[in-house]
Amino acid sequence: MAKLKLKTHVINREWCKGCGICVHFCPKKVLELDEFEKVVAARPQDCICCKLCELRCPDLAIEVQTEQD
Amino acid sequence: MAVRDYIRERFFPHIWCPGCGHGIVLNGLVRAVDHLGLKKNDIVMVSGIGCSSRIAGYLDFHTLHTIHGRALAFAIGVKMSRPDLTLLVPMGDGDALSIGGNHFIHACRRNIDMTAIVMNNRVYGMTGGQFSPLSGHGTMATTAPYSNIDQEFDVVTLATAAGATFVARATAYHVQQLPDILEEAIRHKGFSVVEVMTPCPTYFGRKNKEGSVVKMMDNLKTGTTPIGSKAKQENPSLIERGIFVKKEMPEYCAEYQKIIERAMKGM
Numbered sequence: 001m002a003k004l005k006l007k008t009h010v011i012n013r014e015w016c017k018g019c020g021i022c023v024h025f026c027p028k029k030v031l032e033l034d035e036f037e038k039v040v041a042a043r044p045q046d047c048i049c050c051k052l053c054e055l056r057c058p059d060l061a062i063e064v065q066t067e068q069d
Numbered sequence: 070m071a072v073r074d075y076i077r078e079r080f081f082p083h084i085w086c087p088g089c090g091h092g093i094v095l096n097g098l099v100r101a102v103d104h105l106g107l108k109k110n111d112i113v114m115v116s117g118i119g120c121s122s123r124i125a126g127y128l129d130f131h132t133l134h135t136i137h138g139r140a141l142a143f144a145i146g147v148k149m150s151r152p153d154l155t156l157l158v159p160m161g162d163g164d165a166l167s168i169g170g171n172h173f174i175h176a177c178r179r180n181i182d183m184t185a186i187v188m189n190n191r192v193y194g195m196t197g198g199q200f201s202p203l204s205g206h207g208t209m210a211t212t213a214p215y216s217n218i219d220q221e222f223d224v225v226t227l228a229t230a231a232g233a234t235f236v237a238r239a240t241a242y243h244v245q246q247l248p249d250i251l252e253e254a255i256r257h258k259g260f261s262v263v264e265v266m267t268p269c270p271t272y273f274g275r276k277n278k279e280g281s282v283v284k285m286m287d288n289l290k291t292g293t294t295p296i297g298s299k300a301k302q303e304n305p306s307l308i309e310r311g312i313f314v315k316k317e318m319p320e321y322c323a324e325y326q327k328i329i330e331r332a333m334k335g336m
């Protein structure tokens with residue numbers, strides 16, 4: 001399978017509760033919580049599109065869209 | 070995949086606390102259903118009462134939010150009248166194994182085709198952190214301020230002994246396996262039990278000084294191991310996850326249909 005290429009992280013700020021699960025378990029440390037305790041993709045260039053953040057989010061607040069989707 | 074196709078968006082953000090593992094179960098379940106290609110109209114979700122049971126309100130299937138401990142009784146009624154439908158029965162650990170313990174073992178014994186999901190956070194979340202039959206010896210709870218002296222049930226062993234024909238354990242940390250296990254459980258023709266270990270940071274976490282939900286998720290990672298791993302032999306305290314039982318047995322609705330046919334002939 002071809003390497004997935006990131007299009008964007010779709011973040012729903014209304015739904016994100018700032019639990020930090022996606023931030024902590026991202027293997028590439030792409031994500032951070034901002035001053036409002038909402039997730040932001042701080043280093044999108046490092047993302048390997050594993051989608052673990054999307055699968056682990058208890059609030060369905062983050063989606064990883066790739067060029068292949 | 071479009072998660073939004075399966076949820077009732079108008080009720081989001083959901084009511085669960087930040088980091089509540091019940092949301093991760095919802096996340097995994099949606100993916101399992103999508104992968105199975107099931108139509109929303111062919112699925113009935115029946116839940117009882119508890120934080121966990123609120124999952125039924127968030128999913129866009131046919132849903133029944135019933136009474137504490139009795140989700141399986143309602144689900145059996147639905148399945149007996151409409152065996153063609155797919156039944157999903159999410160339950161809390163208290164819901165499934167304290168008040169609902171009797172329904173649980175007998176549903177296992179009958180091998181009726183449905184999927185029971187025990188969302189095990191080892192506590193009564195909704196009512197304020199009382200211990201449950203899954204909290205375990207030495208844990209703290211609002212009703213055990215000097216520590217709990219009750220031993221816990223092992224859901225997998227209990228369901229197996231009671232006769233469930235599919236028995237598995239997953240965790241909210243292992244999110245790549247979670248949808249796969251749920252999918253296989255739903256596919257199985259018979260009574261399937263999937264225990265999902267999930268964190269309740271608000272009550273179990275706080276009372277047991279487990280720290281943040283991130284730490285609790287980390288404990289699910291380090292405290293569990295695949296069935297039959299070498300790590301388990303070296304460290305017997307690790308909890309095994311995976312599919313423990315998968316066997317064919319006569320299914321209840323199919324057997325009941327035979328009885329109907331026999332009775333009709335006798336008339």
Ligand SMILES: Cc1ncc(C[n+]2csc(CCOP(=O)(O)OP(=O)(O)O)c2C)c(N)n1
Pocket residue numbers: 118119120121122136137160161162163164165168188190192193194195196201
């Ligand atoms: C017949 C009955 N008894 C007791 C209750 C109170 N009650 C509501 S939820 C609950 C336990 C919740 O714990 P659990 O099933 O583990 O679900 P969780 O909230 O942890 O997801 C209890 C005792 C009730 N609603 N109905």
Ligand code: SF4
Pocket residue numbers: 025026027028029030031046047048049050051052053054064
């Ligand atoms: S897809 Fe993977 S690498 Fe990219 S942000 Fe999510 S967890 Fe990190």
Ligand code: SF4
Pocket residue numbers: 015016017018019020021022023038039056057058059060061062088
């Ligand atoms: S896991 Fe979800 S709710 Fe938690 S911080 Fe990340 S996006 Fe927000």
Ligand code: SF4
Pocket residue numbers: 084085086088089090091120121190194195268269270271272
């Ligand atoms: S009390 Fe516990 S189980 Fe209930 S929503 Fe909060 S974290 Fe989840």
Ligand SMILES: [Mg+2]
Pocket residue numbers: 161162163188189190191192193194201
């Ligand atoms: Mg519980």
